[in-house]
Amino acid sequence: xxxxxxxxxxxxxxxxxxxxxxxxxxxxxxxxxxxxxxxxxxxxxxxxxxxxxxxxxxxxxxxxxxxxxxxxxxxxxxxxxxxxxxxxxxxxxxxxxxxxxxxxxxxxxxxxxxxxxxxxxxxxxxxxxxxxxxxxxxxxxxxxxxxxxxxxxxxxxxxxxxxxxxxxxxxxxxxxxxxxxxxxxxxxxxxxxxxxxxxxxxxxx
Numbered sequence: 001x002x003x004x005x006x007x008x009x010x011x012x013x014x015x016x017x018x019x020x021x022x023x024x025x026x027x028x029x030x031x032x033x034x035x036x037x038x039x040x041x042x043x044x045x046x047x048x049x050x051x052x053x054x055x056x057x058x059x060x061x062x063x064x065x066x067x068x069x070x071x072x073x074x075x076x077x078x079x080x081x082x083x084x085x086x087x088x089x090x091x092x093x094x095x096x097x098x099x100x101x102x103x104x105x106x107x108x109x110x111x112x113x114x115x116x117x118x119x120x121x122x123x124x125x126x127x128x129x130x131x132x133x134x135x136x137x138x139x140x141x142x143x144x145x146x147x148x149x150x151x152x153x154x155x156x157x158x159x160x161x162x163x164x165x166x167x168x169x170x171x172x173x174x175x176x177x178x179x180x181x182x183x184x185x186x187x188x189x190x191x192x193x194x195x196x197x198x199x200x201x202x203x204x205x
Contacts, residue, residue, distance in 0.1 A: 033092065040091075041084040048076050056080050110173055116154075119180035123187035124157025125150035130191050134198045157183055 038057065042048040048056070052072050057080070058064040106114045116122040132138040132149035141148050161183055165176035 037085075037088055037092070040088045041080045044079070044084060046076070046079055048072075048080065052076065053080060057085070108171075109177060117184060118177060119161050120157045120182075120184035120187055121154045123184040123191070125154040127187045127191045127194065128153030128156075130194045134194060153187075157187060 038050055038054045041057065042050055042053040055068050055070075056072055056077050059068045059070065060081070102115075105116070105119065106112055108114070109118065128138075129146055129150040132145055138145040138149040161176065161179045162171070164179040164183075165171055167175060
């Protein structure tokens, strides 16, 4: 057997080992996430023991509630379900969303060091958010004006980068990165212009 063939088999075996370990890794991460939720909902000015927090959360799960005897106070239950659990779950959703977008961006530019600044996403969001904060352009959107304006700026910027980087119907990675850097600088300049054009020196409307 040649050296190249042996190397190929070694790579294939190592890939198979990683595939076999994937389910165990996913299960381990799910358990770690569940433990993090239990620990997080118990932290605060009113401390709740991890065991009590687990029983309180489990009492709302259909398959477990019949086997759990209530030994906690109504105050602890209200604190966990009314205050802490929604915030912890929202934090998990936001964190997982950031992880997914980060992986997607790294896959798009084929670089493990990719970040939103490379493609101008952060700069585009900053420009429209600044425009909304200083001049109230997106005030008709209500309490979600800042978030939606930042999202629109980021979306417009990434679409422009995508359109500019297309060469003969395909994405050129080098041109994608250069377009992202160029648009990032342009959006930074627009943000500075908006800030300098603010009604007063403090940048407040």
